[in-house]
Amino acid sequence: xxxxxxxxxxxxxxxxxxxxxxTFLLFSALPSDPAAxxxxxxxxxxxxxxxxxxxxxxxxxxxxxxxxxxxxxxGRTYGSGTATFDCDAPCLGYSFNKGEEVTVLIGRALxxxxxxxxxxxxxxxxxxxxxxxxxxxxxxxxxxxLGIGFALVGTSLPAFFTGLLLIxxxxxxxxxxxxxxxxxxxxDPLFWFLNxxxxxxxxxxxxxxxxxxxxxxxxLETMNEDYVRTAKAKGLSPGVVVRKHVLRSALTPIVxxxxxxxxxxxxxxxxxxxxxxxxxxxRLTFSAISQSDLPVIAGTVILTSAFIILANTVVxxxxxxxxxxxxxx
Amino acid sequence: xxxxxxxxxxxSFVLSDSTVQAVNGVSFELERxxxxxxxxxxxxxKSVTAQAIMGLVAGENVELxxxxxxDGNAIDYEDEKSLRSIRGQEIAxxxxxxxxxxxxxxxxxxxxxxxxxxHHTGAKKAEALEEAVKVxxxxxxxxxxxxxxxxxHQFSGGMRQRIMIAMALINRxxxxxxxxxxxxLDVTVQAQILQLLKRLQKENNMAIILITHDFxxxxxxxxxxxxxxxxxxxxxxxxxxxxxxxxxxxxxGLLDSLVGNQxxxxxxxxxxxxxPSAADLPSGCSFAPRCTWANKDGMPCDSKAPALVETxxxxxxxxxxxxxxxxxxxxxxxxx
Numbered sequence: 001x002x003x004x005x006x007x008x009x010x011x012x013x014x015x016x017x018x019x020x021x022x023t024f025l026l027f028s029a030l031p032s033d034p035a036a037x038x039x040x041x042x043x044x045x046x047x048x049x050x051x052x053x054x055x056x057x058x059x060x061x062x063x064x065x066x067x068x069x070x071x072x073x074x075g076r077t078y079g080s081g082t083a084t085f086d087c088d089a090p091c092l093g094y095s096f097n098k099g100e101e102v103t104v105l106i107g108r109a110l111x112x113x114x115x116x117x118x119x120x121x122x123x124x125x126x127x128x129x130x131x132x133x134x135x136x137x138x139x140x141x142x143x144x145x146l147g148i149g150f151a152l153v154g155t156s157l158p159a160f161f162t163g164l165l166l167i168x169x170x171x172x173x174x175x176x177x178x179x180x181x182x183x184x185x186x187x188d189p190l191f192w193f194l195n196x197x198x199x200x201x202x203x204x205x206x207x208x209x210x211x212x213x214x215x216x217x218x219x220l221e222t223m224n225e226d227y228v229r230t231a232k233a234k235g236l237s238p239g240v241v242v243r244k245h246v247l248r249s250a251l252t253p254i255v256x257x258x259x260x261x262x263x264x265x266x267x268x269x270x271x272x273x274x275x276x277x278x279x280x281x282x283r284l285t286f287s288a289i290s291q292s293d294l295p296v297i298a299g300t301v302i303l304t305s306a307f308i309i310l311a312n313t314v315v316x317x318x319x320x321x322x323x324x325x326x327x328x329x
Numbered sequence: 330x331x332x333x334x335x336x337x338x339x340x341s342f343v344l345s346d347s348t349v350q351a352v353n354g355v356s357f358e359l360e361r362x363x364x365x366x367x368x369x370x371x372x373x374x375k376s377v378t379a380q381a382i383m384g385l386v387a388g389e390n391v392e393l394x395x396x397x398x399x400d401g402n403a404i405d406y407e408d409e410k411s412l413r414s415i416r417g418q419e420i421a422x423x424x425x426x427x428x429x430x431x432x433x434x435x436x437x438x439x440x441x442x443x444x445x446x447x448h449h450t451g452a453k454k455a456e457a458l459e460e461a462v463k464v465x466x467x468x469x470x471x472x473x474x475x476x477x478x479x480x481x482h483q484f485s486g487g488m489r490q491r492i493m494i495a496m497a498l499i500n501r502x503x504x505x506x507x508x509x510x511x512x513x514l515d516v517t518v519q520a521q522i523l524q525l526l527k528r529l530q531k532e533n534n535m536a537i538i539l540i541t542h543d544f545x546x547x548x549x550x551x552x553x554x555x556x557x558x559x560x561x562x563x564x565x566x567x568x569x570x571x572x573x574x575x576x577x578x579x580x581x582g583l584l585d586s587l588v589g590n591q592x593x594x595x596x597x598x599x600x601x602x603x604x605p606s607a608a609d610l611p612s613g614c615s616f617a618p619r620c621t622w623a624n625k626d627g628m629p630c631d632s633k634a635p636a637l638v639e640t641x642x643x644x645x646x647x648x649x650x651x652x653x654x655x656x657x658x659x660x661x662x663x664x665x
Contacts, residue, residue: 226429232385233424234444234496235417238409248434324480325433 001317004328008313012306019305021065023298028061034292038096055096068093068298092302093295095288102299105284109268112182113280116273117265119196120203125258128208129251132215137242139220147212154209163202163275170198180276199276203269207261211254218250225249252322256315263311267304330401331358332503332536333382338395340374340381349608351377353560354395359553361503364530364537366551366568368544368583370604374560375540379506382538383420384412400503418448421497425509427489431481438477441465441496448500464495467532468525487518494525501533508540523549544587548572556580559605559615562637566644574656576646578620581659614649622650622658 035052036043052058056067067076075089087094092102135147170177177194185192222228223246231245268282281300288296320328340352352374359365367375380386382397384406397404399419405411421444424430432440441464442457449457458477465473468491481489490510497505507526511519527550530537539551547554547568554571556564556579564577575581582600602619605611617623617630624630628649637647640655650658 226424226426227432229385230422230424230430230493230496231432233383233416233422235413235415235447236443237413245432249432252434323434325482 001328004317005313008316012309012313015309016302016305017069020068020298020302023301024061024065024068024294027292027294027297028064030292032292034294037292051096068295092299095293095296097288097291097293098296102295105296106281106299106303109279109281109284111184112278113266113268113273113282115185115196116199116203116269116278116280117262119200120207120265120269121258121262123200123204124206124208124211127204128211129215129254131208131212133219133247135212135216136219136223144216147216151209151212151216154205154212157205159202159206159269159271160275162205163199163272166198166202167275180278182276182278195276199269199272199278202272202275203265211258214254214257215250218253219246222246222250252319255318255322259311259315259318260308263307264304266307268300332361332400333359333538334398335378335382336396336398338378338381338397339393340377340386341392343390343392344608347608348392350610351560351607352381355555355557355560355562356395357555357562357565359504359536359538361536362530362534363552364539364550366547366554367538367540367557368542368547368554369557370542372559372604372607373557374607375557376508378557379422379508379538379540383416383422383506385416385422414448417444417497417502418500419502420504420506421500421502423490423493423497423505423507423510426513427486427493428481428513430493431489433481436478436480437484437492438462440481441477441492441499444496445499460499461495464499465492467529468492468495468498470495486514487521490514490518490522491525494522494529498529498533502535504536504538505530506538506540509542510539511546512541512543519546520549526550544572544584556583559610560607561615561634561647563616563648564644564646565637566646570644575659576640576644576652576655577616577648578622578650578659579616580646582619614647 033048035048035055035057038051038055039047056064059067070076071087071089071091071093073089075087075091077084077086078094087101090103092106094101095105098105131147131150135144138144167180171179177198178191180195180198183191183195219242228241228245231241236244266281268280268285270282270286272278273280273282274286281303284296285300287293288300316328320326335358336356338352338355339350341348341350355374355378357365367378369375377386381393382404384404386393387406393406397406399415404415431437435443438458438461441461442454445457445460446452446454461477462473465476470476470488470491476484481492484492490513494510505526510526511522514522523546526537526539529535537550539546541547551568554564554566554568555562556571556577558579564571564575564580566576571580572584575584579600582598585598586600588597600619605615605618611618611631613629613631613633614620614623614635620630622628630649633649635647635649637645639645640652648655
């Protein structure tokens with residue numbers, strides 16, 4: 001077990017290096033000039049050149065990358081002469097566009113995204129599994145048709161559509177919810193909850209549709225397993241057969257997908273955060289991309305990758321616990 | 330009074346565009362402590378018959394008619410609750426592939442104990458596990474006290490089938506239905522499992538229905554035999570009779586295609602053709618298209634289905650060939 005985790009973590013470090021290299025290479029291949037975006041209308045070629053040197057974009061990509069990596073482990077110092085400042089390890093860089101360290105920016109954006117992801121996750125698991133289980137048990141009946149219909153609609157509608165539809169319906173038409181304005185949980189829990197509910201629903205609709213489908217198909221497939229027939233032959237009631245023998249097998253693969261989906265969402269839900277004005281990682285990434293803000297882009301990409309790799313490891317461990325045939329060696 | 334009496338059992342599956350009759354008018358009786366073999370090729374309806382008796386063939390698209398008496402009482406297939414009290418308690422079942430028939434996620438001890446707990450309300454888990462260890466010892470699983478904590482995939486095929494048998498036996502059922510219990514096992518293990526079933530039968534005075542396509546298995550353990558073809562019983566007799574003087578061309582064909590049933594220098598004689606699909610049965614005798622004697626001497630094989638009639642005491646067959654001299658006729662064919 002310990003060996004498995006160490007091996008996974010070392011693989012993770014290697015993967016993160018790979019991801020960050022690719023991010024740097026892609027960024028340097030972009031046609032836009034990050035230095036030119038630093039001074040707006042007052043730009044002269046001289047100012048741009050000065051800023052380029054100040055930001056370090058005049059150096060070769062590999063050297064920029066080397067400075068970035070050493071910054072993570074030992075910290076780095078920006079500027080020269082008297083106008084210097086330190087960025088302590090782990091330093092993911094400094095955003096000149098925002099005038100703050102990347103770790104600070106991420107640290108501020110992460111809680112909102114985590115709240116969004118966690119709430120949506122709970123909702124979509126409950127909805128997805130619930131609808132999937134009902135559909136499977138009522139196969140061919142109206143409940144099943146309704147469930148399949150929901151799954152089809154849910155996967156077909158993009159978040160920007162359902163999000164706006166929800167805002168239009170429940171904020172303007174039937175004003176149950178306040179206009180989207182992010183408030184931290186400790187300041188006003190009720191307002192926070194009301195404000196987060198619509199974005200949670202938006203994301204949950206998108207994901208639960210897929211989960212409903214997976215759950216339904218998984219259950220129907222498991223129903224035909226020989227061991228389910230054995231369970232019936234023992235004289236178990238249909239309820240126990242489904243709960244103990246069918247669901248246990250049918251839901252195990254869903255753990256894998258759920259873990260990775262949750263991790264992906266922790267990297268930020270760009271569209272949903274934009275629609276509902278949630279100052280999370282998605283919004284941070286989006287603005288960094290539109291401003292060619294390399295340090296922020298590199299930071300968020302690496303963080304998201306780390307989440308996904310970690311989730312994979314956790315999922316593998318959970319899977320080995322759930323399925324005794326799988327051993328992690 | 331016999332333990333199990335089945336009369337005119339019909340099982341049909343209603344599909345969207347047709348009805349498939351999987352079992353057609355099967356009747357038989359089974360006494361306590363006896364073993365009845367169901368023999369036939371795949372698709373002959375032997376498994377469906379057995380599962381129908383336990384009420385395991387159910388659903389909206391299944392039509393089940395006929396009557397089944399168990400231990401003097403008619404089984405009511407509409408009454409799910411009374412069915413459940415019979416399943417696993419009075420009638421237990423062992424299936425073909427023990428690996429896929431055991432739940433991969435639960436310890437074998439828990440799976441065996443579960444059978445006990447369902448039918449012993451109020452029993453403690455520890456008590457059920459003790460029973461599990463006892464019955465595992467009976468079926469010959471070494472060091473059962475530690476092995477109850479293992480999962481099915483940690484056992485060999487033969488041991489897994491012993492676990493299935495232990496699970497079926499824990500409530501001391503009056504009837505055990507074994508559906509191809511040795512088909513998925515090595516030949517050496519097959520004999521052990523059959524020996525085990527015989528021993529357990531004697532110890533518990535249990536009746537056994539053994540479903541198989543293998544006459545070798547029949548000769549090993551069965552007292553009586555029902556040969557099934559396309560959902561119908563085509564011949565019923567004692568096991569000795571079946572081997573000595575088969576009366577149905579299909580039975581004869583099965584025996585001729587059995588390895589080890591001929592003289593060393595004679596060849597195996599396969600039955601030509603394949604069994605008909607239950608969805609598309611030939612009119613008349615279902616076996617006629619594969620039968621050497623079909624329609625000979627003015628027999629109406631293609632237009633009428635022969636009824637199962639008693640030809641001698643405890644020996645019945647469904648064939649138009651004249652009963653007298655039929656065995657001789659069949660004998661001649663295999664001799665050439």
